Amino acid sequence: MFGAIGKILKITDLRQRLFFTLMFIFIARIGAHIPLPGINPVPLRLFFADQISSAKGGGLIGLYNMFTGGALLKGAVFGLGIMPYISASIIMQLLGVVMPSLARMQTEGDVGRQKVAMYTRYLTVAICAVQALLLTAALANYPGKLFANFDPARYGDIVIAQHSLFFSTSIFYLTAGTMILVWIGDQISQKGIGGGVSLLIVVGILSSFPRSVTQFVQFFASGVARHGNLTITAAMVVGMVALLLLVIVSMVAMTQGQRKIPVQHANRGMTNRRVYRGANTFLPLKINYSGVMPIIFGNALLLFPQQIFAYLGGATGVQFFQSIAFHLSQGALVYYFLYAMLIFAFSYLWVAMMFHPQQVAEDLRKSGSYILGVRPGNATAQFLDFTMTRLTFAGAIFLTAIAVFPDFLYFSIHIPYGVALLFGGTGTLITVGVLLEMMKQVETYLLQRNYDGLLKYPGGRKKSQKISGSLEKSELRILLLFLLFPVVLVALGLVACFLRH
Numbered sequence: 001m002f003g004a005i006g007k008i009l010k011i012t013d014l015r016q017r018l019f020f021t022l023m024f025i026f027i028a029r030i031g032a033h034i035p036l037p038g039i040n041p042v043p044l045r046l047f048f049a050d051q052i053s054s055a056k057g058g059g060l061i062g063l064y065n066m067f068t069g070g071a072l073l074k075g076a077v078f079g080l081g082i083m084p085y086i087s088a089s090i091i092m093q094l095l096g097v098v099m100p101s102l103a104r105m106q107t108e109g110d111v112g113r114q115k116v117a118m119y120t121r122y123l124t125v126a127i128c129a130v131q132a133l134l135l136t137a138a139l140a141n142y143p144g145k146l147f148a149n150f151d152p153a154r155y156g157d158i159v160i161a162q163h164s165l166f167f168s169t170s171i172f173y174l175t176a177g178t179m180i181l182v183w184i185g186d187q188i189s190q191k192g193i194g195g196g197v198s199l200l201i202v203v204g205i206l207s208s209f210p211r212s213v214t215q216f217v218q219f220f221a222s223g224v225a226r227h228g229n230l231t232i233t234a235a236m237v238v239g240m241v242a243l244l245l246l247v248i249v250s251m252v253a254m255t256q257g258q259r260k261i262p263v264q265h266a267n268r269g270m271t272n273r274r275v276y277r278g279a280n281t282f283l284p285l286k287i288n289y290s291g292v293m294p295i296i297f298g299n300a301l302l303l304f305p306q307q308i309f310a311y312l313g314g315a316t317g318v319q320f321f322q323s324i325a326f327h328l329s330q331g332a333l334v335y336y337f338l339y340a341m342l343i344f345a346f347s348y349l350w351v352a353m354m355f356h357p358q359q360v361a362e363d364l365r366k367s368g369s370y371i372l373g374v375r376p377g378n379a380t381a382q383f384l385d386f387t388m389t390r391l392t393f394a395g396a397i398f399l400t401a402i403a404v405f406p407d408f409l410y411f412s413i414h415i416p417y418g419v420a421l422l423f424g425g426t427g428t429l430i431t432v433g434v435l436l437e438m439m440k441q442v443e444t445y446l447l448q449r450n451y452d453g454l455l456k457y458p459g460g461r462k463k464s465q466k467i468s469g470s471l472e473k474s475e476l477r478i479l480l481l482f483l484l485f486p487v488v489l490v491a492l493g494l495v496a497c498f499l500r501h
Contacts, residue, residue, distance in 0.1 A: 014193075014445045021192035024184045025203050031078040031177060032071035032204070036170050038161025039075040039139070046155050048073045071204075075139075075158070077177040080131055082200050085182050088123040090293075092116060097353050124182060125175060132174035136167050194438035202434045205427040216419045247405070247423050251432045254398045257287040259391055261384075262372045263364065283360075283371070285388055288395040290350035292429050295403045298342035299426075302328060302335065331411055340400045347396040348389075357384035402429055 009015050035041050071078045096103045105112040140159040143150050152158075159166055185196030192199075260282035306328035313322035327334040361380035370376045374383045405424035409415045421427060 008442065008446070011445065014442070017191065017193045021188050021194065021199070024188055024192065024196075025199070028078070028181060028184055028200055028203065029207070031180065032076050032207075033074060034077050035075045036077060036079070036166075036173055038159060038166040038169070040156065040158055040160050041073070041075040043150075043152070043155035043158050044073045044075060047150050077173045078181060079135070080128055080174050080178045081204065082178065082181045082185065082197055084127040084131060084178050085120070085124045085185075085197065086201075088120050088127055091123060092120050094353065121179075121182065124178065128175040128178045129171060132171040133167070135174070136170045140166060193441060194434065198430075198434045199438070202431050205431055212419055212422050215416045216422070219416055219419060244423060247402075248428070248432060250398075251402065251429055252436065254288050254395065255429070255433045255436065258284040259287070259387060260284055261387070263369050264372055265367070265369045283364075285384075285391055286395075287391050288398060289355060289388070289392060290347045290395065290399075291433065292399075292426055293350055294343045294346035294396070294399055295426050295429070297346045298339055298403070301342055302339060330407055336404055336407075339403065343400050343403060344396045347392050347399065351388060351392050355388055357381040357388065360384055 008018060071081060092102070096106050102116070105115055136159075140163045143152060143158055181200060182197075185200055188194065188196030188199060190196075261284075263281050263283050265281065306325055309321045309325040309328065312318070313320075313325055326332060328338070329335060358381045361377060361384065364370060364380060365376045371380055371383065374380050402424045403426070406417070406420040409420040409423055410417050
């Protein structure tokens with residue numbers, strides 16, 4: 001591990017990129033702790049502490065707070081986070097499917113991409129203004145409706161300044177904070193390591209990692225589960241750590257898993273007295289093509305009606321509304337059935353919008369390439385559509401299992417919800433995917449400069465062989481390198497707690 005770090009620091013360009021990335025991440029974390037003028041973040045912190053420890057993470061607001069790195073519960077200037085930009089990017093992608101002019105703009109090279117990026121930023125400003133207005137109005141006038149079960153008499157007032165002045169300043173600060181994060185993400189992507197926007201989301205998710213580790217240690221050091229009579233043994237501690245490793249390994253396998261379709265390229269004939277023969281390559285089709293988007297969409301669509309029926313039941317006292325709200329909440333069988341159906345539906349919908357087998361088949365035909373054993377044209381498109389349908393089914397099952405597994409641990413073993421989220425869910429899946437891409441980029445930098453890469457390979461293979469296959473064969477070892485740090489933290493925490501008791 002230390003040898004890999006030394007290799008990174010030896011390369012001037014890579015070292016500068018690493019320090020540049022760390023500097024801007026530090027700036028982003030500072031902005032997540034600067035409160036808005038006129039806001040008292042203490043009531044929010046107390047409320048979310050109760051929600052995370054005793055309930056289910058705060059619902060949709062808790063999910064949004066996770067993506068902002070805790071900035072929302074602190075009432076910080078970066079309280080909206082990078083999510084308005086993500087929403088604007090998704091909207092632009094969806095509009096590209098139904099608007100031919102925007103679709104042509106996306107395929108016009110760098111000029112077209114720059115125009116789309118400019119329109120995306122304009123849309124981000126508009127989304128930030130609307131979200132900031134609604135958020136500030138709810139914080140000032142209706143905190144109990146924004147955060148379910150929030151009682152101002154118990155926790156205190158969130159807004160302590162004059163409301164008109166608070167609205168005018170907070171909308172400006174929140175919008176400016178999100179645009180600063182967008183600029184930071186662009187700078188990291190151009191001059192740093194990894195995707196800037198994705199890395200900012202991962203840093204926000206990892207900001208809650210020390211608290212989750214602390215809860216993990218306290219839970220197993222207590223000897224008995226908090227909500228039951230389950231006795232904690234050393235074998236159970238080892239089993240939970242092994243389960244954590246198994247879950248992350250499965251995430252890596254499914255995130256990087258792909259079906260390689262063999263493609264044969266036609267002979268190019270003789271050029272400059274040299275004969276260019278056809279080559280065999282692969283067309284990679286990812287198993288989890290839609291990523292984490294189906295989980296986010298499914299969670300959001302279920303939380304909105306649940307909150308509406310809960311408000312109706314509380315306001316009218318009608319048992320029917322309260323019963324529907326109960327069955328749409330976490331822990332109910334109907335909730336998980338609908339959740340799984342929505343994940344499957346959005347997985348296929350995302351693939352249908354983003355993967356176009358007819359266009360891929362046409363591109364292969366124009367380049368003189370074909371899939372072995374499949375006729376060019378419509379037969380190729382049908383083959384790709386059939387293959388992608390089966391892969392999407394496997395990916396949807398995986399996403400459903402990952403999304404439901406933290407709830408299973410929470411309701412069956414009574415593990416604190418903050419700890420259960422380590423074993424799956426949206427945040428862990430995003431973190432694993434982004435860190436793997438970042439490690440691949442670092443590995444590429446090392447290999448381009450005739451280094452052995454981050455990992456050593458048995459058998460003394462030549463560098464030319466290593467460059468061609470190292471990125472695929474070293475993924476499991478890269479994963480184990482990443483897992484070494486949290487495992488050591490958990491082990492040290494357990495030793496410290498047992499020594500204290």
